[in-house]
Amino acid sequence: MLYIIIPVFNRWHYTRECLESLRAQTSQDFRTVVVDDGSTDETAAALARDYPEVAVVTGDGNLFWTAGVNLGIRHALALGADRVMTLNNDVVAAPDFVAQMLAAAAQHPTAVLGALEFDANTGETIYGGERLDFRTNTRHDLLDEIPASQRTGLHPVTYLPGRGLLIPKAVTDKIGLFDEKRLPHYLADFDYTSVARRAGFPVYCNYDAKLSTYPEESGQTLTRKQRSLKGYYQHLFSIRGGGNMVNFTHFALKNCPKPYLPYFLLNGYARRLVGYFLH
The missing domain is CATH 3.90.550.10 (Spore Coat Polysaccharide Biosynthesis Protein SpsA; Chain A)
Incomplete structure (x- = not known):
């Protein structure tokens, strides 16, 4: 069932x-x-x-x-x-x-x-x-x-x-x-x-x-509706933040093949740091 x-x-x-x-x-x-x-x-x-x-x-x-x-x-x-x-x-x-x-x-x-x-x-x-x-x-x-x-x-x-x-x-x-x-x-x-x-x-x-x-x-859409420093912080670090850096790190460490991990992490961090203001 x-x-x-x-x-x-x-x-x-x-x-x-x-x-x-x-x-x-x-x-x-x-x-x-x-x-x-x-x-x-x-x-x-x-x-x-x-x-x-x-x-x-x-x-x-x-x-x-x-x-x-x-x-x-x-x-x-x-x-x-x-x-x-x-x-x-x-x-x-x-x-x-x-x-x-x-x-x-x-x-x-x-x-x-x-x-x-x-x-x-x-x-x-x-x-x-x-x-x-x-x-x-x-x-x-x-x-x-x-x-x-x-x-x-x-x-x-x-x-x-x-x-x-x-x-x-x-x-x-x-x-x-x-x-x-x-x-x-x-x-x-x-x-x-x-x-x-x-x-x-x-x-x-x-x-x-x-x-x-x-x-x-979606939480990501709601967080980005009004651009602000508080919203930016929530985007990167709150539990409901779509660009949460800690979550991304855990995902990368668990799923990315090790040879590609350094670039995958750096690229992902950069996207999250700037992505809040671009979308």
């Missing part, structure tokens, strides 16, 4: 839209676990009132993404999950999303799978996976390489985000859960899927499984 893990903190309007999209799935062969990390809005009451089918696990507000997801995965595994999926609450799943992910999982039972993503506001395709060249720290966006008419099937990638990430139990059995100690929020998903790939598990973006997302709600 597939268990879908959704970490939430407030923003009930997004959570409701996400859960409604799961209710509308053509395949209902899954269970949903919401990890409510101390929400102070109507999340808890609305979940209990309107979504009795959803299991709720609670935190005290200090879990952040990684520990929240891990808490949900542990709960799912204890209930007998043979695969789990991490799903952000600010995404909307296409009606056949689960069916397409399960179909791909049936054909590739040890594969880690992500989804093709669209901007929920414009309908534009915005994410289809990427391949990273560790030698030069160069990212190759698959959407630049695959024409719109050929965007179907599975495509191998270096890593995947956690916004709609299917993980077989074989993966958690071998490499454990997400690295909540060193990567409490950002890069934990890219790190986990990169580690899984290096451990021998295929990592694919499934172009037949579609999600709509709200790019403006």
Whole structure:
């Protein structure tokens, strides 16, 4: 059985839209676990009132993404999950999303799978996976390489985000859960899927499984909305900082081949130091 893990903190309007999209799935062969990390809005009451089918696990507000997801995965595994999926609450799943992910999982039972993503506001395709060249720290966006008419099937990638990430139990059995100690929020998903790939598990973006997302709600976008010294510091060093230097260092040390590590680190630091002001 597939268990879908959704970490939430407030923003009930997004959570409701996400859960409604799961209710509308053509395949209902899954269970949903919401990890409510101390929400102070109507999340808890609305979940209990309107979504009795959803299991709720609670935190005290200090879990952040990684520990929240891990808490949900542990709960799912204890209930007998043979695969789990991490799903952000600010995404909307296409009606056949689960069916397409399960179909791909049936054909590739040890594969880690992500989804093709669209901007929920414009309908534009915005994410289809990427391949990273560790030698030069160069990212190759698959959407630049695959024409719109050929965007179907599975495509191998270096890593995947956690916004709609299917993980077989074989993966958690071998490499454990997400690295909540060193990567409490950002890069934990890219790190986990990169580690899984290096451990021998295929990592694919499934172009037949579609999600709509709200790019403006990402922490990186919010931090950069108003340029300031405080925002710059948060970008580089806060847990929610998209350019967090410590997180990047941990990711590099764990995943970059040693011969390429010095340049990869220096290049990555430079990009983070100046990137806040360029994007």
